[in-house]
Amino acid sequence: xxxxxxxxxxxxxxxxxxxxxxxxxxxxxxxxxxxxxxxxxxxxxxxxxxxxxxxxxxxxxxxxxxxxxxxxxxxxxxxxxxxxxxxxxxxxxxxxxxxxxxxxxxxxxxxxxxxxxxxxxxxxxxxxxxxxxxxxxxxxxxxxxxxxxxxxxxxxxxxxxxxxxxxxxxxxxxxxxxxxxxxxxxxxxxxxxxxxxxxxxxxxxxxxxxxxxxxxxxxxxxxxxxxxxxxxxxxxxxxxxxxxxxxxxxxxxxxxxxxxxxxxxxxxxxxxxxxxxxxxxxxxxxxxxxxxxxxxxxxxxxxxxxxxxxxxxxxxxxxxxxxxxxxxxxxxxxxxxxxxxxxxxxxxxxxxxxxxxxxxxxxxxxxxxxxxxxxxxxx
Ligand SMILES: [Zn+2]
Numbered sequence: 001x002x003x004x005x006x007x008x009x010x011x012x013x014x015x016x017x018x019x020x021x022x023x024x025x026x027x028x029x030x031x032x033x034x035x036x037x038x039x040x041x042x043x044x045x046x047x048x049x050x051x052x053x054x055x056x057x058x059x060x061x062x063x064x065x066x067x068x069x070x071x072x073x074x075x076x077x078x079x080x081x082x083x084x085x086x087x088x089x090x091x092x093x094x095x096x097x098x099x100x101x102x103x104x105x106x107x108x109x110x111x112x113x114x115x116x117x118x119x120x121x122x123x124x125x126x127x128x129x130x131x132x133x134x135x136x137x138x139x140x141x142x143x144x145x146x147x148x149x150x151x152x153x154x155x156x157x158x159x160x161x162x163x164x165x166x167x168x169x170x171x172x173x174x175x176x177x178x179x180x181x182x183x184x185x186x187x188x189x190x191x192x193x194x195x196x197x198x199x200x201x202x203x204x205x206x207x208x209x210x211x212x213x214x215x216x217x218x219x220x221x222x223x224x225x226x227x228x229x230x231x232x233x234x235x236x237x238x239x240x241x242x243x244x245x246x247x248x249x250x251x252x253x254x255x256x257x258x259x260x261x262x263x264x265x266x267x268x269x270x271x272x273x274x275x276x277x278x279x280x281x282x283x284x285x286x287x288x289x290x291x292x293x294x295x296x297x298x299x300x301x302x303x304x305x306x307x308x309x310x311x312x313x314x315x316x317x318x319x320x321x322x323x324x325x326x327x328x329x330x331x332x333x334x335x336x337x338x339x340x341x342x343x344x345x346x347x348x349x350x351x352x353x354x355x356x357x358x359x360x361x362x363x364x365x366x367x368x369x370x371x372x373x374x375x376x377x378x379x
Contacts, residue, residue, distance in 0.1 A: 002078040004088035005375065007120025007164015010046055011203035011273060013374035015249060018269045020362035022355070023048035023089060023251075025278030026074070027055055027063045027329055028285045028336055031344040033077035035351025036281075041083040043356060043365040048120065048274065049074045052092035055326075058112050064330035067109075071116035085368035087164060089120035091276070098128045098146045107153055114157045120164030121154050122206065122251075123147045126171045136190045143169065144194045151200040166274070167195065170208030172253045182233050183207035185240035192246045204251040204274050205241070209234045211254035214279045214323060221316025226257035231266050238271030249273040256280040264361040275362055282326065284350050285336075292343040296335055300328045 014021060022040075026032045026049060033049070040047040056065045065073075071088060078086060090113045095102045113121070128142030137144075147167050154163065169191040170183030188207060195202065210230040218224050234250060241248050251274040255263070267275070289297040305317060308324035329336065359365055 002075060002082075002084060004049075004075075004086055004117065004119045005084075005371070006162040007048065007087040007089055008162050008203050009375060009378070010048070010085075010087050010120075010371050011164055011249075013371040014046065014367055015203070015247075015273060016270050017367075017370070019364050019367045020252070020267060020269050020272050020275040021046055021048055021367070022358050022362050022364060023050050023091070023274050023276045024281060024355075025050050025052065025055065025091065025276065027051075027278070027282050027326060029070070029073040029077065030337060030339060031347030032281050032285065032351045033074055034081055035348040036355040037077055037081040037083045037086070038348075039352050039355035039359060040086070040368065041081055043359045044368045045359045045362075045364040046085045046087075046367045046371045047364075048087045048089045050089035050091040050120075050122075050276070053090075053094050053106075053109060054092065057109050060330060062327050062330050064333035067112045067116040067118065071118065075117070085371050087120050088118045089122065089164065089166075090118045091122045091166075092124045092168075093122060093150070094124040094127070095146055095150075096127045098125060098142050103146065103149060106150060110150065110154055110157060114154070120166070122166035122168065122204075123150045124168040124206070125150075126168040126206070126208075129171070136187055137194065140169070140187070140191050140194065144191065144198070147195060148198040148200050151195075151202075164204075165200070165202040166204040166206060166251050167191075167200075167202045168206040170206075172206065172208050173212040174208055180208065180210045180228060180230075182209055182230055183237060185237045188237045189240050189244050189246065192241065192248050193244065196246065202248055205248050206251045206253055207234070207237055209237075209252070211252065211258075213254045214256060214326075215283070216257055217316075217319045217322065221318040223318070223322065224257070225259050226254070227259070227262065229258065231268065235268050235271055238268065252276065256283070260357050260361040263358075267362075269363050275358075277358060279326075280354070281351065282329075284354065285347055286325065288343060288347050288350065292346055293339060296332065296339075299335075300325065300332055303331060304328050
């Protein structure tokens with residue numbers, strides 16, 4: 001019990017239903033993971049725990065964790081709470097160059113993730129886009145080739161064990177003079193068709209649809225809500241995938257800062273089937289530290305400003321801190337993970353309450369039973 005279930009089986013069980021699966025990046029696990037698991041258990045909601053390559057890798061990433069650390073901490077939290085309907089997803093396995101070394105290094109990361117027990121993987125080769133090419137398929141050729149190679153590598157490493165697969169077309173958060181650069185329906189269809197032709201069948205597709213990772217700020221350095229996700233474009237992409245008979249739906253990245261009432265009323269559930277919430281949980285931990293661990297908070301604050309202020313001339317301190325504090329997590333790993341029980345309990349209570357609101361907004365209460373029923377049927 002309490003081992004993660006294969007991501008594809010969770011996606012398949014909930015595809016085209018009125019549900020978005022909450023996928024949480026928990027950069028600081030103590031308190032947060034237990035709180036989220038308890039909310040998932042109490043509301044009978046399937047949940048994914050994920051972590052990206054930049055956050056967690058063989059060199060430990062900016063959270064100070066290697067894949068085994070993260071897997072162990074999340075499994076321990078699931079065990080403690082007694083919750084079974086969850087998957088462990090390796091998010092943003094990003095390749096920025098796609099050359100031989102990049103691919104070889106990525107395979108070493110995948111080895112570590114497979115050994116740690118991850119049950120779902122997101123290959124992100126979205127940077128490999130040839131803007132000069134006139135033909136879409138040619139422009140996407142680099143992404144298609146690298147994604148195919150790595151998907152087949154994961155398949156061979158998993159040795160017949162089923163796993164979830166997410167792929168990415170369109171760089172999330174990318175902007176030009178006109179604003180956010182959005183993925184087009186044609187681009188999504190061309191990309192997934194090419195992968196299918198190569199024998200690669202992802203269940204979810206990450207697209208650029210106007211969201212940005214992490215906290216966002218106005219020009220005065222005040223944190224603002226995110227209302228830039230283009231819902232009509234997202235629906236159009238999902239429709240195009242369906243119309244072309246492609247068995248893939250959308251993963252919404254960068255949800256932090258999006259008002260929950262907007263998620264609840266506007267997000268097209270069933271078109272979007274996975275919703276990533278990451279920085280939100282980090283914000284909870286830091287806000288709690290302000291009161292429960294003021295010295296630790298001050299040290300983290302000072303360290304971030306000292307190291308990232310000079311690299312961001314002219315930016316308000318609030319922005320420098322909010323955008324870069326994630327890099328302090330490794331530096332302060334021992335002190336953060338050694339926080340006292342009262343702080344951990346406070347964080348857990350907040351994470352629990354907030355996770356309940358997300359689960360409600362994602363329509364995923366009751367989804368765990370559906371996944372369990374689908375798994376039983378298969379046996
Ligand atoms: Zn993302």
